[in-house]
Amino acid sequence: MHWTKEAIKALDFKFRLNLINSITGIKPANLIGTISESGTTNLAIFSSVVHLGSDPALIGFIVRPTGEIPRHTYQNIIANGLYTINHIHESFIERAHYTSAKFASEESEFDMCKLTEEYLAGWKAPFVKESKLKIAMEFMESIPLKRNNTIMIIGQVAHIFIDDIAVNDKGRIDLAALNDVGLSGLNRYYRLEEIAEHPYARVNELPDF
Amino acid sequence: MHWTKEAIKALDFKFRLNLINSITGIKPANLIGTISESGTTNLAIFSSVVHLGSDPALIGFIVRPTGEIPRHTYQNIIANGLYTINHIHESFIERAHYTSAKFASEESEFDMCKLTEEYLAGWKAPFVKESKLKIAMEFMESIPLKRNNTIMIIGQVAHIFIDDIAVNDKGRIDLAALNDVGLSGLNRYYRLEEIAEHPYARVNELPDF
Numbered sequence: 001m002h003w004t005k006e007a008i009k010a011l012d013f014k015f016r017l018n019l020i021n022s023i024t025g026i027k028p029a030n031l032i033g034t035i036s037e038s039g040t041t042n043l044a045i046f047s048s049v050v051h052l053g054s055d056p057a058l059i060g061f062i063v064r065p066t067g068e069i070p071r072h073t074y075q076n077i078i079a080n081g082l083y084t085i086n087h088i089h090e091s092f093i094e095r096a097h098y099t100s101a102k103f104a105s106e107e108s109e110f111d112m113c114k115l116t117e118e119y120l121a122g123w124k125a126p127f128v129k130e131s132k133l134k135i136a137m138e139f140m141e142s143i144p145l146k147r148n149n150t151i152m153i154i155g156q157v158a159h160i161f162i163d164d165i166a167v168n169d170k171g172r173i174d175l176a177a178l179n180d181v182g183l184s185g186l187n188r189y190y191r192l193e194e195i196a197e198h199p200y201a202r203v204n205e206l207p208d209f
Numbered sequence: 210m211h212w213t214k215e216a217i218k219a220l221d222f223k224f225r226l227n228l229i230n231s232i233t234g235i236k237p238a239n240l241i242g243t244i245s246e247s248g249t250t251n252l253a254i255f256s257s258v259v260h261l262g263s264d265p266a267l268i269g270f271i272v273r274p275t276g277e278i279p280r281h282t283y284q285n286i287i288a289n290g291l292y293t294i295n296h297i298h299e300s301f302i303e304r305a306h307y308t309s310a311k312f313a314s315e316e317s318e319f320d321m322c323k324l325t326e327e328y329l330a331g332w333k334a335p336f337v338k339e340s341k342l343k344i345a346m347e348f349m350e351s352i353p354l355k356r357n358n359t360i361m362i363i364g365q366v367a368h369i370f371i372d373d374i375a376v377n378d379k380g381r382i383d384l385a386a387l388n389d390v391g392l393s394g395l396n397r398y399y400r401l402e403e404i405a406e407h408p409y410a411r412v413n414e415l416p417d418f
Contacts, residue, residue: 001376002330003369008266011380018380020263023344023369025237025296026384026391026401027260050259051236052271053357054229057217060271060354062261087234093405095418101410114418121211135232141356145269147349147363148262154356160212160232167210171220171227175235175393182235182391182401184384187408190401192235195390196302197397201310209304209323 022185029088029183031096031115032061033126034076036105041117041126042072043099043109047183049085057157059085059137064150072105077153081139082124086131089179093189121159132163132178231394238297238392240305240324241270242335243285245314250326250335251281252308252318256392258294266366268294268346273359281314286362290348291333295340298388302398330368341372341387 008016027047034042048062065074077083088096092115099109110117116129120136127134136159143152166177175192182190199205217225236256243251257271274283286292297305301324308318319326325338329345336343345368352361375386384401391399408414 001369001371001373004330005266005365005367008366008369009264013264015380016266017263019369019376019382020266020366021260022380022382022384023342023366023371024258024260024268024294025239025342025389026235027237028234030234048259049233050257050271051230051233052354052359053273054226055218055222056357057214057225057229058357059233062259062269064262085233090404094407094416097407098410098415098418101412101415103412112412112415121213133232133234143352143354143361145261145352145363148265148267150261152352152361154354156214157217157229157232158214160210160217160228162210162232164210167228171224171231172394172397173228173231175231175397175399180234181404182399185381187406188381188384188403189405189407190384190391191404192391192399193402195299195398195400198303198306199396201307203310203312203321206307206310206321207303209307 018185026182026184026190029096029181029189031086031088031099031128031131032073033084033086033128034073035125036076037079040106041108041110042076043115043128044073045096045099052154058154059157060152060154062150062152077139078142080124083137083139083155084123084125084127085135085137086128087133087178087180089132090181090191091179092130093181120161123159132166134161135159227394235391235393235399238305238390238398240295240297240308240337240340241282242293242295242337243282244334245285246288249315250317250319251285252324252337253282254305254308261363267363268366269361269363271359271361283360286348287351289333292346292348292364293332293334293336294344294346295337296342296387296389298341299390299400300388301339302390329370332368341375343370344368
């Protein structure tokens, strides 16, 4: 199948939403936890979390603050500068998915979706107890992408908590051992099965393809 | 295991590189194709491709232009504004992985890694013939992330080419049918198995968790 720019523009709204949300490939499935100034916790699923650098350890994600869903996440991060990123596993895909419903601001997705708040290392923003890889994030910068009214939130990693079994002696994380899932588009979830590991690529060590 | 910000800073360089590149979860595995003004093609693996919006259809990715690898990709995009994004499948993971080796600027990764250039819809930048999901991209904007000297490249989707079998009547793409792979850290590749599909989440239609 082939779509041009004009054909994409002319597509049915929902078809285009599904298609364009899928074409970048598999996406990470993470829950971002925050807390409001009045103490209401918020939890929202995001598929746009992206690695920006290792030293300093920086992570970005995209929010659409004019949209209805990530609004509380954005407001809370701007208000107090703290958030958490929590991997989603097979055991709680459905509960994580429904954090995207439009709950009222006084309702916590933790309560509504039966996920458990956890507080670690004195961090004010809530972690997801069910998650086996949790990151405490310090807000650094908000970069407006004016072209489509989205915002890239950049934060620095303040704490990492991971199940021992999933980290090897080189610092590599076994996502399959964590039962991590990936996401395609807005609603399809995938299990991960490791099938290859390749060394750092050097020009004088090319394999015989 | 628990690492604080200070502990992360103090980690061995390679351990930190592996760890921080893995903590965001599964990443999409894409090859970005470009062509220089002198006509040399370039192909590079990227795991930072991220959906920005559906209408207009915008996609971002992160480059480190001071680094040695994505330099040619960045230079070519800035020079002529055209690039392609091509999904990586199980059948050519190793060849895709080795595009990250530091080839000289006059060497094309297509030749060195035995992948096939393809030209479609009159697009000047090369596609990867072996890929079953290919996107022609028009460069829109380059946003410097000064905090760590990286750049977010934003482009608009100009053409999408997908194997018919992988798109359903709602516009959803079956990444498993494409034999797409995901990437963790810098070198672990994962097969995808679809395990759940959930509807658009509405507060008055919450399941009985």
